[in-house]
Amino acid sequence: xxxxxxxxxxxxxxxxxxxxxxxxxxxxxxxxxxxxxxxxxxxxxxxxxxxxxxxxxxxxxxxxxxxxxxxxxxxxxxxxxxxxxxxxxxxxxxxxxxxxxxxxxxxxxxxxxxxxxxxxxxxxxxxxxxxxxxxxxxxxxxxxxxxxxxxxxxxxxxxxxxxxxxxxxxxxxxxxxxxxxxxxxxxxxxxxxxxxxxxxxxxxxxxxxxxxxxxxxxxxxxxxxxxxxxxxxxxxxxxxxxxxxxxxxxxxxxxxxxxxxxxxxxxxxxxxxxxxx
Numbered sequence: 027x028x029x030x031x032x033x034x035x036x037x038x039x040x041x042x043x044x045x046x047x048x049x050x051x052x053x054x055x056x057x058x059x060x061x062x063x064x065x066x067x068x069x070x071x072x073x074x075x076x077x078x079x080x081x082x083x084x085x086x087x088x089x090x091x092x093x094x095x096x097x098x099x100x101x102x103x104x105x106x107x108x109x110x111x112x113x114x115x116x117x118x119x120x121x122x123x124x125x126x127x128x129x130x131x132x133x134x135x136x137x138x139x140x141x142x143x144x145x146x147x148x149x150x151x152x153x154x155x156x157x158x159x160x161x162x163x164x165x166x167x168x169x170x171x172x173x174x175x176x177x178x179x180x181x182x183x184x185x186x187x188x189x190x191x192x193x194x195x196x197x198x199x200x201x202x203x204x205x206x207x208x209x210x211x212x213x214x215x216x217x218x219x220x221x222x223x224x225x226x227x228x229x230x231x232x233x234x235x236x237x238x239x240x241x242x243x244x245x246x247x248x249x250x251x252x253x254x255x256x257x258x259x260x261x262x263x264x265x266x267x268x269x270x271x272x273x274x275x276x277x278x279x280x281x282x283x284x285x286x287x288x289x290x291x292x293x294x295x296x297x298x299x300x301x302x303x
Contacts, residue, residue, distance in 0.1 A: 028053055029124050029160070030098035031106070034088055036060040038108035039069060040196050046073045048112040054099035058092040084211075086174040093163040100124065104160050109192045110138070116187035120160055123183075132165035132180035133158050135236075138191040143272040150266030150273035156184065156236055172211045205283045213290035217298075252288055257281035 031052045035042065036059065046069070049055055055075040059067055060082035070077050078096060082088050093103065102124045106112060116136065123129055136159040140151040158166075158176035168174040176182070194201055229241035249255050257277050260266045266273040293303050 027124050028100055029102045029104050029120055030054040030056065030100040031104045032056045032058060032092050032096070032098070033075075033106060033108055034058045034060070034085075034092060035062060035066050035070070035108050036082060037062045037064045037066060039065040041109040041192065042066055042069050043073075044111060044192075045106065045108050046070070046075070049106075051117055052104070056092070056096055056098065058088065058096070060088070085172060086168045086170055089168045089174055093161065093166070093168075098163065101162060102160060103163050106159060106189060107191075109195050111190040111192070113187065113190065116185065116189055119185055119187045123160065129183075130181050131183040132162045132178040133176050134160040134183045134185050135176075136160070136185040136187070136189055138189045140191045140193060142194055142276050145269070145272055147266075147269045147273050147276050149264055150260050150269045150276045152239075152260065152264060154235060155239070158182075159189065160185065172208050172215070201279070206286065209283060209286035209290055212287045213294055216287070216291050217294045253281045253285040256284045 029052060031049055031054065033042075033045065033055070035057055038045075039062075046055065055070075055073070057067070057070040057075045057077045059070070059077060059079045061079055067077055067079075078092075080088065080091055089105070093105075102120070104112075104120060120134075123131075123134065135156040137154040137156055139146045139148070140153070141147070142151075158168075161176065161178075162180075165180055166176050166178045168176055225244060226241065229237050232238050232241070257280070260280060261274065261277040266277045269276070296303055
């Protein structure tokens with residue numbers, strides 16, 4: 027038994043060839059494209075992938091559409107982004123899972139090595155960050171508009187191998203464009219909270235990295251000087267300075283993203299009060 031692959035794309039001609047090359051072992055690659063205007067679809071079809079196109083409304087809606095509305099050849103589906111490379115050890119681990127019918131898990135999370143300026147920025151990227159990458163489509167769904175979270179009808183597991191993430195491969199302008207969109211969604215989500223959720227301080231020392239990360243994110247919404255604190259946390263407390271200049275630059279970029287969320291949230295608050303910006 028093998029594994030199917032689902033890749034969501036929009037104008038990924040710069041990333042898709044390398045992503046597909048690392049998936050040459052897969053006999054069922056599906057591209058869910060958001061009507062790209064570059065050569066993404068052409069590249070995908072030339073590599074033998076099945077291509078579907080669907081209007082992108084949000085990350086979570088697109089992911090759920092792909093997993094629920096597309097028929098896959100295999101029971102397990104691998105869901106990399108187009109800017110990710112799948113090493114051989116990750117491939118082998120996932121195939122062992124797919125060929126073991128006794129496994130109770132319905133989805134698996136994987137860690138990644140985030141690459142920036144030619145190096146793995148291990149400390150400043152807050153490694154390890156766990157992201158769902160292997161799923162049973164009939165047993166899972168996703169929630170949250172940005173950085174979607176997997177909900178499964180059964181237990182989940184953790185893959186030991188890593189994937190490689192080239193999040194800056196399309197250039198800095200593309201990174202800023204994406205995070206401009208993300209920050210707008212984050213600000214809107216912040217405004218939708220009628221009341222701040224109660225902080226569960228026990229989550230700060232949870233053994234689950236995802237739980238700790240969500241707690242710190244919720245805490246950050248209430249912190250003064252949030253962008254500065256985010257930079258200090260990543261660069262000093264988590265050791266981003268040990269990643270050299272690349273670590274410093276990355277921490278500054280993430281702090282700028284936090285500032286975009288803060289200022290857009292303030293904008294929404296003023297507009298809802300009928301005030302000028």
